[in-house]
Amino acid sequence: MRVSMTVNGEEITREIEGRLLLVHFLRDHLSLTGTHWGCDTSNCGTCVVWLDGEPVKSCTVLAAMAGGHEVRTVEGLERDGELDPVQQGFMECHGLQCGFCTPGMLMTARALLDRNPSPSEAEIREAISGQICRCTGYATIVRSVRWAAAREAADSETTGSMS
Amino acid sequence: MTTVGHRPLDGFEDNDQKPIGHGRMLRKEDPRFIRGMGRYCDDVQLPGMLHMAVLRSPVAHARIVSIDTSAAEAHPKVKAVVTGAALAEKGLAWMPTLSGDVQAVLATDKVRFQGQEVAFVVAEDRYAARDALELIDVEYDVLEPVIDVRKALDPAAPVIRDDLEGKQNNHCFDWETGDAEATEAVFASADVVVSEDIVYPRVHPAPMETCGCVADYDRVEGRLTLWSTSQAPHAHRTLYAIVAGLPEHKIRVISPDLGGGFGGKVPIYPGYVCAIVGSIVTGKPVKWMEDRSENLTSTGFARDYIMRGEIAATRDGRILAVRTNVLADHGAFNGVAAPVKYPAGFFGVFTGSYDLQAAYCKMTAVFTNKAPGGVAYACSFRITEAVYLIERIVDCLAYELQMDPIELRIKNFIQPDQFPYRTQTGWVYDSGDYEPTMRKAMEIAGYDELREEQARRRAQGELMGIGVSFFTEAVGAGPRKDMDILGLGMADGCELRVHPTGKAVVRLSVQSQGQGHETTFAQIVAEEIGIPPADIDVVHGDTDQTPFGLGTYGSRSTPVSGAAAALVARKVRDKARLIASGMLEVSVADLEWEKGSFHVKGDPAKCVTIQDIAMRAHGAGDLPEGVEGGLEAQICYNPENLTYPHGAYICVVDIDPGTAQVKVRRFIAVDDCGTRINPMIIEGQVHGGLTDGVGMALMEMIAFDEDGNCLGGSLMDYLIPTSLEVPDWETGFTVTPSPHHPIGAKGVGESATVGSPPAIVNAVLDALKPFGIRHADMPLTPSRVWDAMRGVPRPPI
Numbered sequence: 001m002r003v004s005m006t007v008n009g010e011e012i013t014r015e016i017e018g019r020l021l022l023v024h025f026l027r028d029h030l031s032l033t034g035t036h037w038g039c040d041t042s043n044c045g046t047c048v049v050w051l052d053g054e055p056v057k058s059c060t061v062l063a064a065m066a067g068g069h070e071v072r073t074v075e076g077l078e079r080d081g082e083l084d085p086v087q088q089g090f091m092e093c094h095g096l097q098c099g100f101c102t103p104g105m106l107m108t109a110r111a112l113l114d115r116n117p118s119p120s121e122a123e124i125r126e127a128i129s130g131q132i133c134r135c136t137g138y139a140t141i142v143r144s145v146r147w148a149a150a151r152e153a154a155d156s157e158t159t160g161s162m163s
Numbered sequence: 164m165t166t167v168g169h170r171p172l173d174g175f176e177d178n179d180q181k182p183i184g185h186g187r188m189l190r191k192e193d194p195r196f197i198r199g200m201g202r203y204c205d206d207v208q209l210p211g212m213l214h215m216a217v218l219r220s221p222v223a224h225a226r227i228v229s230i231d232t233s234a235a236e237a238h239p240k241v242k243a244v245v246t247g248a249a250l251a252e253k254g255l256a257w258m259p260t261l262s263g264d265v266q267a268v269l270a271t272d273k274v275r276f277q278g279q280e281v282a283f284v285v286a287e288d289r290y291a292a293r294d295a296l297e298l299i300d301v302e303y304d305v306l307e308p309v310i311d312v313r314k315a316l317d318p319a320a321p322v323i324r325d326d327l328e329g330k331q332n333n334h335c336f337d338w339e340t341g342d343a344e345a346t347e348a349v350f351a352s353a354d355v356v357v358s359e360d361i362v363y364p365r366v367h368p369a370p371m372e373t374c375g376c377v378a379d380y381d382r383v384e385g386r387l388t389l390w391s392t393s394q395a396p397h398a399h400r401t402l403y404a405i406v407a408g409l410p411e412h413k414i415r416v417i418s419p420d421l422g423g424g425f426g427g428k429v430p431i432y433p434g435y436v437c438a439i440v441g442s443i444v445t446g447k448p449v450k451w452m453e454d455r456s457e458n459l460t461s462t463g464f465a466r467d468y469i470m471r472g473e474i475a476a477t478r479d480g481r482i483l484a485v486r487t488n489v490l491a492d493h494g495a496f497n498g499v500a501a502p503v504k505y506p507a508g509f510f511g512v513f514t515g516s517y518d519l520q521a522a523y524c525k526m527t528a529v530f531t532n533k534a535p536g537g538v539a540y541a542c543s544f545r546i547t548e549a550v551y552l553i554e555r556i557v558d559c560l561a562y563e564l565q566m567d568p569i570e571l572r573i574k575n576f577i578q579p580d581q582f583p584y585r586t587q588t589g590w591v592y593d594s595g596d597y598e599p600t601m602r603k604a605m606e607i608a609g610y611d612e613l614r615e616e617q618a619r620r621r622a623q624g625e626l627m628g629i630g631v632s633f634f635t636e637a638v639g640a641g642p643r644k645d646m647d648i649l650g651l652g653m654a655d656g657c658e659l660r661v662h663p664t665g666k667a668v669v670r671l672s673v674q675s676q677g678q679g680h681e682t683t684f685a686q687i688v689a690e691e692i693g694i695p696p697a698d699i700d701v702v703h704g705d706t707d708q709t710p711f712g713l714g715t716y717g718s719r720s721t722p723v724s725g726a727a728a729a730l731v732a733r734k735v736r737d738k739a740r741l742i743a744s745g746m747l748e749v750s751v752a753d754l755e756w757e758k759g760s761f762h763v764k765g766d767p768a769k770c771v772t773i774q775d776i777a778m779r780a781h782g783a784g785d786l787p788e789g790v791e792g793g794l795e796a797q798i799c800y801n802p803e804n805l806t807y808p809h810g811a812y813i814c815v816v817d818i819d820p821g822t823a824q825v826k827v828r829r830f831i832a833v834d835d836c837g838t839r840i841n842p843m844i845i846e847g848q849v850h851g852g853l854t855d856g857v858g859m860a861l862m863e864m865i866a867f868d869e870d871g872n873c874l875g876g877s878l879m880d881y882l883i884p885t886s887l888e889v890p891d892w893e894t895g896f897t898v899t900p901s902p903h904h905p906i907g908a909k910g911v912g913e914s915a916t917v918g919s920p921p922a923i924v925n926a927v928l929d930a931l932k933p934f935g936i937r938h939a940d941m942p943l944t945p946s947r948v949w950d951a952m953r954g955v956p957r958p959p960i
Contacts, residue, residue, distance in 0.1 A: 017290065024289070033206035034199015036422070038371045039455040043878035046371055046422075074199035087197040088170060091189055092178060094847045098677025099196030100371040100422030106197065125886040132878070134371050134423045135677050137850030138886040147175055154172065 003067040007032070008076030016063050023047045025063035026073060034074040034103045038132075045131025048104035049073045055111045057130075074103035077110065085148040085155075086110050095144030097135035104131050109145045118149055178843045183758060184690030187843045190682045191696070192675075201420040205452045207377045207390045213242055215441050215451040216292035217434055218282040218299050219461065220274035223310070223532040223871025224323065225303035227270060227281070234298035235284055240291035243444045244299070245437070246282045247271035255440065257326075258406045261430055261648055262506065264497035265326075266535060268433045274303070275323055275495035276534050277871055278460035280433040285441040285449055308532040308871040309333055312469065312492040315529035323495055323530045333530040335493045340511045340588045341486075341523035349484040349521045353475035357560045362940045363548045365467040365492065365533070365865040366858075367459050367875070368540040369883060370676070372422020374462055375452030376435050378442040386413045387442075391435055393418040394428040395714025397672055398651055400706045402431055407439060418704040424676030425855075426538040427463050429500040429716045459881055460873045463500065464533075464865055465540030467492040468548045472556040480566050482575045484521040484587075485514055487552055491528040499537030500716070501544045502646035502653060508544030509637045509805075511588040515553035516597055516635045516809060517575040522587035532871045541855050541916035543638045543717035554632040554921035555938070558928065562937050568631050568925065569605065573598055576633075583902075590637060592807045593901050593909075595835075600897045601633060604811035604833040607895050613815060621933065626818035630926025631811070634918040638910040639722025639806045640713075648713060652801070655719075656710025657727035659688060659735050660795040663781035665774025667694050669731070671703040672712020673724040678912055679844045680720060684728050686840050687906065691732035692739070693759025693773050710797060718808075718910035721840070722901075727800035729905045734796035739776045742794075745787035746771050746779055806901045806909035810834040812922040818930045823949035825861055825927055827888070830919070833895040837909035842896075845911050850892050852915025857884045859916075860923035864942050 004013040007030060014029055026032045026049065037059055038046035047058040050072040077084040086109040089095065096102040105128060112119055112127040119127070124145045125138070133141060169179045169189065179189045195201050232244040247269035250256040257265045270281050282299055286292035307321050314320060315333040324330045350356055376391035387409055393399045396416040404411035421428060434451050441449040453462070471488040491507070493499065501508040507526050514522045539545070561568040576597040577584050584592040605611075613629050620627045643652030658670040669688050671680065680703055685696035702708050712724065736756070743761040744751045747769055754761045762770035771779075780786070780794040815829040832849055839845055862882040865875040875881035900907025920941065927943050928936060931951060939951040951957075 019290070027205070028208075028289075031208065032199070033203075034201075036203070036372070037205070038373070038422075039878045041455070041877050041879050044371060044455075078198060083197070090197050091193040092170070092172070093175065094178060094190070094843050096193065096196055097679065097847055097851065098371070098421060098423045099192070099201045100203065100677075102196050103199045121891070129885045129887045132371065132883050132885060134369065134425070134854075134883065135851045136847060137852075137854035137892060138889055139850055139891050140847060142886070142891070143175070147172060150172055150174060151170065 001064060003064055005066045005068065006070045008072055018064055020063045022058040022061040022063045022066050026058060032073050032075050036100055036103060038100065043132065045104045046101050048107045048131065050107055050111065055108050074106055077106060084110060085151040086113065086145065089144040089148035089151065093140050093143040093147050095136065095141045101131060101133045105133065105141055109148065112145065113149055113152065117152060119145065182686065183693060183695050185686055185840045188682060188686060188696060188841055190679050191685060192679065192681045203372055203420050203422055204375050204377060204390050204392050209377065209379060209448040212377065212448040212450055213285050213287060213445055214289040214292045215283055215285050215438050215449050216296050217280050217437065217457065218296045219457065220270065220277060220279040220281055222274065222303055222305055223277045224275060224306040224308040224321065226273050226306060228302040228304050230282060231300040232282065235295040238291065238295045238298060240287040241284055241295045243285040243441060244282065245440060245444065250440065255407065255436065258431065258436060259649065260496055260498040260535070262497050262499040262501065263503065266496040266498060268436045272326060276532050277873055278457065278534060280437065283437045283441065285445055310532060310867050310869055310871050312490055312529060312531055315531050323532060335497055335528035335530050336506050338507050338526045339524060342521060343523045346484050346486050346521040346523035350473065350475045350486065353483055354478040355476045355563065356473060357556065357563050358471065358473040359556060359559050359938050361470045361472050361552055361555050361938065363466040363468045363470065363551055364941055365464050366540060366863045367464050367865050367881060368425035368427035368538065369459060369881065370423030370425055370427055373453045373455060373458040374428060374432055374434065376438050377448055377450045378438040379448040380439065380442040382446055387439060388415045388417065389439065390417045390419055392421055392428045394424045394674055394676060394716050396674055396704055396706050397711045398648055398713055399431055401651060402649065406436065415707045418674045421676040425541040426465065426500065426716055428676065429538055430463050430498055432462055455878060456876045459865065460876045461534050463498060463536030463538035464494065465536065465538050466548055470552050472552050474556045474560050476560055480564055480571050480574050482517050482519060484519055485553060485556065486522065487513060487524045489524065489526040491526055492531050492533065493528050493537055494531060494533040494535040496535035498535035500539060502640055502648060504645060505544065508539065510545040510549045512546055512586065512590050512635065512637050513549035513552050514586045514588055515550065516577060516633050518577045518581065519587050533867060539717055541852060542913045543636060546636055547917045550634045550917050551921050554634065555924065558925045559937050569601065569610065572633050573601060591804060592635060593804055593903060594899050595635065595807060595809050596899050597633065597809060600809060600833050600835050601811040603895050603897060604813050604831050607833065607893055608813040608831045610813065624820070626820055626930040628816045628818070628926040628930025630814040630922045630924065630929055632918050632922035632925060633811050635807055635809045636914050636917055637805045637807055638718035638913065639802055640717055640719055641802050642804065643801050651713060653713045654799050654801040655712030655724040655727050656797065656799045657724060657731045658710050658797040659731045661735060661777045663778050665694060665777040666698045668700045668702060669728060670709045671701065671724055672710050673715040673720045674704040676715065678720065678848065683721070683840050683844060687725055687728045688732045691729055692736050718912040721908045722806045722904060722910040723800060723802050725908055726802065726905045727798055730800060731796050731798045734798060735794060738794060738796070739773060741787055741790050742776050742780055743771050746776070803903045806837065806904055808834065808836045808909040808911060808914050810914050810918050812918045814922040814926040816923070816926040816930055818927065818948060823945040823952060825943055825948060827857055827890050827923065829893065830890055831893045832915060833897065834911060834914050835897040835899050836911035836914065837898065837900045837904065838907035839896065839898065840908060846894055848912050849894055849915045852913060853892055853919045854884050854889050855916040856919025856923060857889050860920045860941050861943050
């Protein structure tokens with residue numbers, strides 16, 4: 001079957017099998033290998049991408065279901081050569097080690113900050129609780145998201161005072 | 164791509180202090196990971212690449228009557244179907260394990276555990292390969308399985324390993340250490356003897372990235388390139404040469420970015436060998452990535468020790484001796500990843516951090532119809548089991564003596580002036596100063612206040628527990644005279660080249676699975692030769708580009724390869740000194756080194772930088788007599804001894820009396836890993852290990868039903884901690900350098916995994932003290948805690 005969608009702002013049309021999972025479509029057909037696959041049961045969250053602005057586990061979405069919709073992956077976080085503050089935050093606060101869960105964590109973190117610019121520790125932990133990190137023990141991920149929130153607050157203050 | 168600018172922010176620690184050497188520094192590998200541009204095995208896509216899937220046994224023990232592959236072969240997208248019989252014709256049906264046993268690549272005669280490899284399919288895409296598995300028809304004659312480890316040696320038990328000539332039972336090996344008679348004498352005259360049955364259940368490393376590979380065999384050149392999830396690419400290359408008969412210089416193993424390893428990527432699994440065969444048969448590159456169920460049910464498990472622990476002491480709390488009897492479940496094949504002379508790994512350090520008069524351990528290992536393994540899940544070769552045993556049994560003693568568990572430990576610590584300390588089982592601890600580490604943990608925790616709070620809460624019927632553990636780790640294997648893996652000595656090479664413009668490349672024999680080697684090793688070299696870490700490229704994980712060495716596991720990277728990196732840098736510095744003496748026209752003895760430059764003693768203005776020297780080493784003009792051009796060196800480091808990090812951990816838990824749910828409220832970890840290279844990375848390693856500890860203590864277990872069905876075969880059944888099960892970690896440190904390590908570093912990767920389970924279990928048992936319970940087995944799930952509170956006997960395993 002033929003499927004069309006927007007991926008990271010780009011119109012994509014491909015011929016696919018109806019059973020193809022979105023995660024495999026992104027990885028194997030579009031070579032967007034930043035989105036990972038880690039379990040068979042939607043538990044690990046290494047495959048989290050955005051579908052119309054909402055984080056979803058792309059191992060549980062058929063590529064066909066994304067037809068006509070907007071997909072955003074970790075490769076789409078950096079804009080015009082500028083890293084997203086959550087990407088910076090994960091580097092500044094050591095929010096990653098092996099990097100395998102990181103893309104999914106970043107997508108969830110970005111979505112959280114978009115709806116809640118100043119989340120508490122409990123809110124951050126709740127937001128990432130559907131994703132597993134085997135390396136960091138989560139505390140540095142929480143710090144990374146808080147760093148991004150603080151960065152955005154500081155930056156918007158600067159922008160505000162300049163305008 | 165833009166370079167990433169560091170942007171410090173008020174209220175957050177500045178992790179980028181731009182050290183030229185040791186200190187906080189952001190990771191050099193992160194810019195690719197945060198962009199989704201890491202390169203893991205499954206990201207490798209080659210032209211014409213095919214996909215492999217493995218058919219696995221649905222039962223634990225059965226004779227294979229027949230296999231019909233005709234329907235699978237007829238599938239339009241299938242390129243090859245291979246069974247054990249086909250491999251046997253090439254002599255490839257069996258392969259050696261890391262501990263000198265053999266393991267079936269594909270089953271020929273029998274299947275011996277659920278999930279064992281029976282056949283494989285190579286097809287045009289991963290979905291078609293899976294489809295074709297469904298078309299293979301295997302007829303099994305199901306046999307009685309051996310699941311209960313305690314019954315494995317019953318005379319009537321079915322014999323699992325009838326592939327071994329003359330094998331009449333399920334006995335795997337016996338092992339002992341210490342002095343049985345001396346220990347018995349101490350026990351016989353001791354005031355107090357406490358014993359307890361302590362089970363360390365079967366768990367699994369479960370890295371987020373499963374195991375897999377891409378095999379690319381070039382028929383013309385006879386050359387194999389293998390991208391694989393390997394923690395030890397050089398050792399794997401040699402083993403492939405031995406197993407497959409391929410010449411070693413024609414094999415290139417590339418271990419790209421790994422999505423965690425935790426010991427699970429040390430062994431060679433049948434899937435790798437099958438993918439190599441698949442590529443040889445089809446002439447195309449073949450990718451194999453196992454799914455999560457395959458990972459949990461067939462690749463290396465960890466632990467699975469049933470331990471009888473005994474401790475002898477005086478009535479006032481002087482510990483005299485420790486004795487243990489262990490029954491070890493090794494699964495269907497002995498796949499333990501440990502040095503050859505150490506079938507029980509480094510379990511011999513079960514004497515812990517205490518000055519004892521005697522110790523003895525007797526171990527019996529058996530085969531069962533379960534997956535093989537015995538990998539060190541984020542621990543150094545069975546030390547997790549050893550530390551759990553001693554730290555649990557010491558707490559049982561404290562319970563009986565009605566002593567504070569910290570007071571009891573401090574009273575029995577090996578004292579600073581006793582190092583190097585030879586234990587009763589023959590291990591020589593290099594250095595340690597235990598009491599300050601324990602006191603620091605108490606101080607961070609506010610131990611006395613916690614005990615007061617506990618008394619108040621207990622009076623109100625609340626269940627609050629405070630648990631402590633104190634561990635001594637043994638990491639950084641070799642030396643090679645004692646330690647080898649299948650004849651390969653446990654040493655590591657390192658090569659350093661300084662380019663003419665003063666930039667450098669350092670090549671390692673170890674491989675990162677997320678530990679940050681590209682940063683830490685650049686810092687180790689920077690500290691020695693004064694070139695900024697940003698100017699030092701770290702190359703690892705490719706056998707064609709790096710010197711030989713045994714790889715990353717058992718916290719050996721910094722103790723062994725880190726020593727190699729420091730020494731190779733010193734070798735380069737020695738050569739730089741000769742060149743500098745020529746440049747400054749003074750004798751070598753008149754030169755002084757200040758990080759990054761040599762100057763004439765007493766005249767700092769007369770100075771040449773390492774960058775100047777690098778250009779001279781490669782440039783026009785003469786060098787001092789006898790000095791070759793270039794600025795590079797290579798060494799192979801053979802450690803003199805293991806290193807022995809230690810740490811003190813305190814855990815605070817609350818148990819809901821209505822649900823028996825354990826909540827870890829606080830966790831304080833004070834680690835002493837000797838010299839600290841990058842504190843940010845060290846803290847991260849500790850956090851990760853503590854989280855593993857929460858998993859093992861409260862959640863994780865690979866269980867089986869009586870038919871041998873694995874009950875932990877998915878992440879819905881095998882529970883791993885999420886952000887909601889763990890607290891915000893509180894860490895601290897002390898520094899006791901290793902006397903024999905060139906920079907005094909001891910390694911830290913696994914300390915927290917080793918030290919945290921007993922602290923958590925001790926905290927739970929402390930909370931349950933009002934119920935008169937001294938011990939309960941991991942994982943302390945709500946149902947197990949609930950049963951313990953109600954006096955229900957413990958489950959057998």
